[in-house]
Amino acid sequence: MSNISREVKIWNLPVRLFHWVLVGCFITAWLTRDDRYLDIHVFAGYLMGGLILFRLLWGVIGGPYARFCDFAFGWREAWDYTKMVLKRCAPRFIGHNPAGSWGIYILLGLGVLVVITGLLAFGGEEGHGPLAGLLNYAQGAIAHDLHELLAWVMLGAVAVHLLGVLVESVLHRENLIASMITGYKSVPPGTVSAAGGRPVGVLMLATIIAAGFSWFYGYLVETPEQPYRPFVGQQLPDNALWREECGACHLAFHPSLLPARSWTVMMESQSSHFGEDLFLEQDAIDEITAFLAGNAAEQALTEAAWKIDQSIPKTATPLRITETQYWIDKHREISVQVWRSPKVNGKVNCASCHLDADDGTFEDAAMRIPVEADSSSAAVFKIFQKAVRYFSFNSSPPNRLEDKG
Amino acid sequence: MKRKLIVVTALMFAMPLYAQADAVSELQADYQAKGAGPFSAAAGEALWNKPFKNAKSGKERNCTTCHTADLTQSGKHVRTGKVIEPMAPSVNPKRLTEVKKIKKWFVRNCKWTLGRECTAQEKGDLLAFLKNL
Numbered sequence: 001m002s003n004i005s006r007e008v009k010i011w012n013l014p015v016r017l018f019h020w021v022l023v024g025c026f027i028t029a030w031l032t033r034d035d036r037y038l039d040i041h042v043f044a045g046y047l048m049g050g051l052i053l054f055r056l057l058w059g060v061i062g063g064p065y066a067r068f069c070d071f072a073f074g075w076r077e078a079w080d081y082t083k084m085v086l087k088r089c090a091p092r093f094i095g096h097n098p099a100g101s102w103g104i105y106i107l108l109g110l111g112v113l114v115v116i117t118g119l120l121a122f123g124g125e126e127g128h129g130p131l132a133g134l135l136n137y138a139q140g141a142i143a144h145d146l147h148e149l150l151a152w153v154m155l156g157a158v159a160v161h162l163l164g165v166l167v168e169s170v171l172h173r174e175n176l177i178a179s180m181i182t183g184y185k186s187v188p189p190g191t192v193s194a195a196g197g198r199p200v201g202v203l204m205l206a207t208i209i210a211a212g213f214s215w216f217y218g219y220l221v222e223t224p225e226q227p228y229r230p231f232v233g234q235q236l237p238d239n240a241l242w243r244e245e246c247g248a249c250h251l252a253f254h255p256s257l258l259p260a261r262s263w264t265v266m267m268e269s270q271s272s273h274f275g276e277d278l279f280l281e282q283d284a285i286d287e288i289t290a291f292l293a294g295n296a297a298e299q300a301l302t303e304a305a306w307k308i309d310q311s312i313p314k315t316a317t318p319l320r321i322t323e324t325q326y327w328i329d330k331h332r333e334i335s336v337q338v339w340r341s342p343k344v345n346g347k348v349n350c351a352s353c354h355l356d357a358d359d360g361t362f363e364d365a366a367m368r369i370p371v372e373a374d375s376s377s378a379a380v381f382k383i384f385q386k387a388v389r390y391f392s393f394n395s396s397p398p399n400r401l402e403d404k405g
Numbered sequence: 406m407k408r409k410l411i412v413v414t415a416l417m418f419a420m421p422l423y424a425q426a427d428a429v430s431e432l433q434a435d436y437q438a439k440g441a442g443p444f445s446a447a448a449g450e451a452l453w454n455k456p457f458k459n460a461k462s463g464k465e466r467n468c469t470t471c472h473t474a475d476l477t478q479s480g481k482h483v484r485t486g487k488v489i490e491p492m493a494p495s496v497n498p499k500r501l502t503e504v505k506k507i508k509k510w511f512v513r514n515c516k517w518t519l520g521r522e523c524t525a526q527e528k529g530d531l532l533a534f535l536k537n538l
Binding site: 248250277280281345346348349352 | 461482484485486487505508509512513516517
């Protein structure tokens with residue numbers, strides 16, 4: 001290593017932005033793997049996909065150190081280099097070393113696979129995204145499993161990548177993490193610089209911010225009366241009589257939430273309906289039963305319907321949605337305090353947390369527990385939200401849905 | 406032509422009132438035919454507020470358990486929390502306009518609250534109480 005060294009730009013802005021925003025996407029996606037945050041998770045996934053596409057392009061048209069041809073090492077070279085690292089006699093590379101290059105190829109490849117399986121699961125299970133309708137629920141569930149498996153493999157690859165960075169940093173007495181932040185490395189004179197790329201980086205950053213703003217805009221303009229729903233499911237079959245009769249005393253639970261056999265028994269025993277005599281006339285009973293049975297869980301109108309039906313033994317006839325295994329599993333983490341709070345008022349009020357309970361769609365990200373304590377970040381967000389609403393809707397207030405009360 | 410329109414419009418606005426008077430008087434006549442009557446709003450109000458001990462739960466129930474004491478306000482289903490629109494026809498003109506609905510709710514709610522169906526006299530009294538709110 002030369003003692004006479006200069007600080008030279010090695011990682012230009014597009015490369016660094018790609019790296020750190022990708023890190024951010026990866027962490028965000030892990031933290032938001034719970035269904036409740038699906039919209040954030042999906043955004044992280046789209047962004048990850050976009051970044052990888054950009055990196056593939058930049059690997060062709062980008063400057064030195066960023067082009068694939070600049071680190072097109074074979075597997076053999078990567079292996080030999082790794083062995084040299086273990087013997088502590090590996091030479092220093094200004095750009096990617098042969099082992100690190102393979103780390104990048106593997107991470108990029110896994111990233112692509114994670115994004116594709118994510119899109120397949122999103123389309124199959126949720127019916128959203130560009131691949132909506134390509135797979136059915138069962139196939140979507142397989143894609144989901146694959147997505148999770150690949151994410152774990154990718155996490156392993158990230159761990160190896162980090163280990164490599166640390167080992168290399170120690171071995172060559174240089175801070176590789178700082179280089180990826182500042183872009184500069186101490187290099188011998190005559191080393192090619194990768195300066196430039198700033199306009200591309202600025203354009204990237206602007207695109208990312210604009211994308212984030214448009215994706216999450218709904219949160220900024222939502223009101224307590226009309227909370228933002230990131231995903232709106234397809235319109236489900238409806239029936240005025242069902243809504244009137246069942247909805248008079250409780251939420252009109254959508255037929256898709258129980259199998260047909262449950263609805264049949266429930267309507268046959270309407271004179272002792274959870275302790276009440278409904279006193280429905282026969283033609284009303286017939287019409288409501290037909291509607292319930294015709295759109296029951298077996299029809300798999302929604303992901304919840306399909307999963308509820310899958311979770312019930314064929315011999316069982318649950319009369320409460322809360323008795324189905326899928327419901328139990330999905331609500332396991334809800335604490336007693338939440339159920340008891342007056343805003344939730346027990347397990348009968350789906351709509352106290354599920355924003356789309358009335359529609360029966362039960363989308364993943366349409367769930368808000370109303371009793372969570374206000375954190376300081378939530379308070380800051382609320383101020384930000386107020387400011388945005390003030391500036392964007394000062395002249396035209398958002399349309400509000402009529403309260404169905 | 407214009408006068409006709411005014412009359413029709415006026416009739417349309419007055420319709421709920423007629424419907425209410427019709428439904429209530431039809432039912433009261435029906436109860437009278439069964440030997441009940443005369444009907445008293447005071448008796449209806451007393452029944453509305455009278456607590457009944459439920460045989461199963463041991464808790465006391467009355468009409469206000471769900472409808473609340475102020476009938477011009479929305480009530481709340483005691484078990485499900487579902488909002489119940491105000492009972493008073495003065496704020497909620499749809500109330501007491503359909504014979505079928507009145508019959509249905511009398512069966513459901515008398516059974517839940519009193520533990521039995523209401524008698525013709527009781528139903529007539531309740532209607533006499535509710536219709537003038």
